[in-house]
Amino acid sequence: MAEISRRTVLRAGGAAAVITTVTTTAGTGTAEAADIGVSVDAFPLTAVSLLSGPFQANAARTHSYLLFLDSERLLHTFRLNYGLPSSAAPCGGWESPTTELRGHSMGHVLTALAQAYANTGRAEFKSKGDYLVAELAKCQARASSAGYLSAFPESFIDRVEARQQVWAPYYTLHKILAGLLDMHTLAGNAQALTVLTAFAGWVKRRNERLTQTQRQNMLDTEFGGMNEVLANLYQLTGNPDHLTAARYFDHAEIFDPLAANQDRLNGYHANTQIPKAIGAIREYHATGETRYRDIATNFWNIVTRDHTYAIGGNSNGEYFKAPGRIASELSDNTAECCNSYNMLKLTRQLFRTNPQASYADFYEKALYNHILGAQNPSSSHGFHSYYIPLRAGGIKTYSNDYDNFTCCHGTGMESNTKYVDSIYFFTGNTLYVNLFIASELRWPGRGITIRQETSYPESATTRLTFTGSGQIDLRLRIPSWTSGAQIRLNGTAQNVPVTPGTFATISRTWASGDVLDLDLPMALNREVTPDDATVQAVRYGPIVLSGAYGTTNLSSLPTLDPASIRTTGTPLRFTASASTGSVNLLPFYAMHGQRYTVYWRIGTTPPLPAFVAHYQFNETSGTTVADATGNGKTATISGAVSRVAGRQGNALSLDGGHVQLPSGILAGATAYTVAAWVRLDTVASWARVFDFGAGTGSYMFFTPQSGSGTARFAITSSGSGGEQQISGPAALPAGTWTHIAVTHSGNVAILYIGKTEAARNTNMTIRPADLGSTTQNWVGRSQYSGDPLLDGAVDEFRVYSRALTASEITALP
Numbered sequence: 001m002a003e004i005s006r007r008t009v010l011r012a013g014g015a016a017a018v019i020t021t022v023t024t025t026a027g028t029g030t031a032e033a034a035d036i037g038v039s040v041d042a043f044p045l046t047a048v049s050l051l052s053g054p055f056q057a058n059a060a061r062t063h064s065y066l067l068f069l070d071s072e073r074l075l076h077t078f079r080l081n082y083g084l085p086s087s088a089a090p091c092g093g094w095e096s097p098t099t100e101l102r103g104h105s106m107g108h109v110l111t112a113l114a115q116a117y118a119n120t121g122r123a124e125f126k127s128k129g130d131y132l133v134a135e136l137a138k139c140q141a142r143a144s145s146a147g148y149l150s151a152f153p154e155s156f157i158d159r160v161e162a163r164q165q166v167w168a169p170y171y172t173l174h175k176i177l178a179g180l181l182d183m184h185t186l187a188g189n190a191q192a193l194t195v196l197t198a199f200a201g202w203v204k205r206r207n208e209r210l211t212q213t214q215r216q217n218m219l220d221t222e223f224g225g226m227n228e229v230l231a232n233l234y235q236l237t238g239n240p241d242h243l244t245a246a247r248y249f250d251h252a253e254i255f256d257p258l259a260a261n262q263d264r265l266n267g268y269h270a271n272t273q274i275p276k277a278i279g280a281i282r283e284y285h286a287t288g289e290t291r292y293r294d295i296a297t298n299f300w301n302i303v304t305r306d307h308t309y310a311i312g313g314n315s316n317g318e319y320f321k322a323p324g325r326i327a328s329e330l331s332d333n334t335a336e337c338c339n340s341y342n343m344l345k346l347t348r349q350l351f352r353t354n355p356q357a358s359y360a361d362f363y364e365k366a367l368y369n370h371i372l373g374a375q376n377p378s379s380s381h382g383f384h385s386y387y388i389p390l391r392a393g394g395i396k397t398y399s400n401d402y403d404n405f406t407c408c409h410g411t412g413m414e415s416n417t418k419y420v421d422s423i424y425f426f427t428g429n430t431l432y433v434n435l436f437i438a439s440e441l442r443w444p445g446r447g448i449t450i451r452q453e454t455s456y457p458e459s460a461t462t463r464l465t466f467t468g469s470g471q472i473d474l475r476l477r478i479p480s481w482t483s484g485a486q487i488r489l490n491g492t493a494q495n496v497p498v499t500p501g502t503f504a505t506i507s508r509t510w511a512s513g514d515v516l517d518l519d520l521p522m523a524l525n526r527e528v529t530p531d532d533a534t535v536q537a538v539r540y541g542p543i544v545l546s547g548a549y550g551t552t553n554l555s556s557l558p559t560l561d562p563a564s565i566r567t568t569g570t571p572l573r574f575t576a577s578a579s580t581g582s583v584n585l586l587p588f589y590a591m592h593g594q595r596y597t598v599y600w601r602i603g604t605t606p607p608l609p610a611f612v613a614h615y616q617f618n619e620t621s622g623t624t625v626a627d628a629t630g631n632g633k634t635a636t637i638s639g640a641v642s643r644v645a646g647r648q649g650n651a652l653s654l655d656g657g658h659v660q661l662p663s664g665i666l667a668g669a670t671a672y673t674v675a676a677w678v679r680l681d682t683v684a685s686w687a688r689v690f691d692f693g694a695g696t697g698s699y700m701f702f703t704p705q706s707g708s709g710t711a712r713f714a715i716t717s718s719g720s721g722g723e724q725q726i727s728g729p730a731a732l733p734a735g736t737w738t739h740i741a742v743t744h745s746g747n748v749a750i751l752y753i754g755k756t757e758a759a760r761n762t763n764m765t766i767r768p769a770d771l772g773s774t775t776q777n778w779v780g781r782s783q784y785s786g787d788p789l790l791d792g793a794v795d796e797f798r799v800y801s802r803a804l805t806a807s808e809i810t811a812l813p
């Protein structure tokens with residue numbers, strides 16, 4: 001973003017976005033349209049209360065701040081913008097009267113007040129929100145352009161449309177729109193809907209004058225969740241104008257690759273994109289158009305798999321990097337808090353769409369390791385972090401009362417007033433328990449109360465006590481990180497499947513006094529970074545443990561001996577031996593006021609042998625393929641194969657099957673050779689002789705016939721659009737043995753067909769070391785599930801970590 005330098009200057013912050021979810025079944029009594037394609041739903045904030053615990057403590061600090069904030073100071077720049085008198089002291093930071101983002105905090109405050117009121121019932125939150133809405137309505141009534149409501153003049157919109165320098169006007173307006181919607185749906189404020197509807201009308205009128213090209217160009221500037229809030233308003237009102245306006249903010253440059261499941265995120269401002277995906281899933285719920293669902297789902301998969309740190313956050317310096325770059329992107333500016341706020345919003349909507357445990361597992365990861373620990377517990381007003389430094393020696397910093405007002409200060413107010421919104425989900429009589437947070441659920445309309453008492457994660461157990469009676473199919477999340485989970489009903493162990501990464505189900509008619517205990521044994525485990533296997537984070541169960549370094553700065557990652565980790569006897573507190581000496585480990589969510597490290601150097605990766613692996617395929621049966629180099633890189637056969645006479649002994653004929661090579665077969669390599677004999681039975685475009693990768697974002701492959709009709713080698717770390725290629729003169733023939741090889745050293749890669757050079761690329765800069773952790777290293781199969789499997793035989797498959805010379809290629813038997 002052009003404005004990044006301004007953000008960096010203004011600091012404590014970056015950019016970002018907000019939101020609030022309209023849960024249509026949330027029982028506000030309005031005539032809301034049912035969301036399309038939703039399988040389960042969350043309970044309204046009114047139905048779930050926090051009990052004593054770290055989340056309740058965080059919420060209380062934010063509640064205190066919301067009541068402390070001076071409404072007149074928040075209104076100051078709005079009133080000035082409409083020629084109304086104001087003698088209030090101006091706010092500072094990103095709310096100063098000269099900051100182009102001024103007014104965004106008003107939206108965050110409205111949302112936070114609405115959520116706090118819905119969740120606690122305390123009238124003081126609603127009355128403060130009602131006052132702000134009424135005063136904003138007075139401003140809006142004076143707008144020269146009907147409906148416009150902002151703390152900055154409409155000329156900022158002229159500038160963003162004309163592609164002139166301006167920060168992010170629609171980003172700011174989105175916050176206000178969302179705040180008004182929440183004051184209506186969560187706090188029952190009718191005037192907020194009137195103001196919001198007029199404002200949304202202005203949005204449509206302002207944008208329908210533009211051509212599609214003008215609008216798409218404008219969307220290069222961060223615009224928050226405009227598509228989301230307008231889709232939510234459409235679901236609330238049924239007015240198709242709001243859906244039309246929402247679609248004006250469908251950003252094709254981002255949506256088109258995502259619809260094709262391509263990772264083009266490298267170099268894009270992270271928190272500009274995440275709200276677009278939230279908007280996409282809400283547009284799916286509003287329209288049923290599955291392309292929107294696929295955009296959101298693909299985005300979530302790409303970000304959580306290839307762009308996410310151990311704490312659940314993403315981005316370095318606010319930007320997405322190449323897939324799999326984690327260890328190489330540790331700095332003071334990692335993991336902007338807004339990003340995780342928005343990823344959790346997206347995750348929640350995707351769980352509603354498809355209630356799989358992996359969504360809830362990620363929710364837990366980012367909630368405990370990022371969001372919970374982003375608020376300063378020693379501030380009675382809940383001051384909030386912006387970035388979470390992940391370099392060794394980093395330290396958390398926080399906002400303040402009036403001189404910060406960054407995006408993350410704003411989303412922090414929201415996060416800390418809605419912790420109950422993703423603990424429980426339901427459909428019909430089915431109840432999902434996704435999170436183990438001390439809380440009480442009062443199931444609307446059923447007369448059933450479920451009280452969850454736990455000190456999780458300090459204890460690895462939780463207890464549900466039922467009041468009232470009725471049939472419930474209870475689905476308990478069994479996290480992917482546990483082993484040996486146990487469920488006891490009224491003290492009796494239940495013999496039901498407790499497979500990690502799924503939900504365990506207890507179906508019965510529950511009665512008052514029923515008690516269910518769930519034990520989720522935790523153990524030490526580690527998350528390995530994809531780009532450096534020796535850089536790892538240590539966890540206990542789901543909780544990232546960080547090293548406490550007091551005032552000691554660090555210039556590099558300490559080396560940790562994982563065998564030295566010992567419990568102190570206090571829950572989640574450990575000691576360990578590191579290269580820096582003895583070190584205390586404590587949960588990262590509890591790490592405040594001192595320097596720390598989240599990542600460690602653990603172990604060393606032995607350098608690859610020069611001759612990495614050699615598969616002769618001389619076995620006569622079984623699914624194991626020996627590695628003739630003696631390096632133990634044993635491969636595995638999946639699916640239908642047969643053994644045929646090969647170039648040397650047997651060959652493997654792939655008849656619907658493929659071969660899986662070990663993970664990281666060329667991990668860290670900067671030079672390599674892959675060589676094999678191939679005899680095709682049929683020539684099919686995009687089949688693979690080999691394809692080593694981590695999905696469709698990072699891979700290297702050889703196909704006998706590309707879409708342009710010739711053999712091709714390609715390598716990429718940023719999806720198909722980022723491929724560097726060498727194409728041969730023709731497709732490989734069928735029915736005859738052909739030797740193929742690719743070598744790469746420096747920037748020179750050479751494709752050999754029939755042991756003679758077929759083509760070269762002298763600008764090949766992507767190497768296996770850039771591909772991150774490749775786990776899908778296949779012979780005969782593509783990273784792209786739509787591509788055909790190889791139909792043919794393979795023999796003498798060789799992998800080297802150096803480039804063989806032409807004469808060496810010629811000499812290969």
Ligand SMILES: [Zn+2]
Nearest residue numbers: 016338407408
């Ligand atoms: Zn932020």
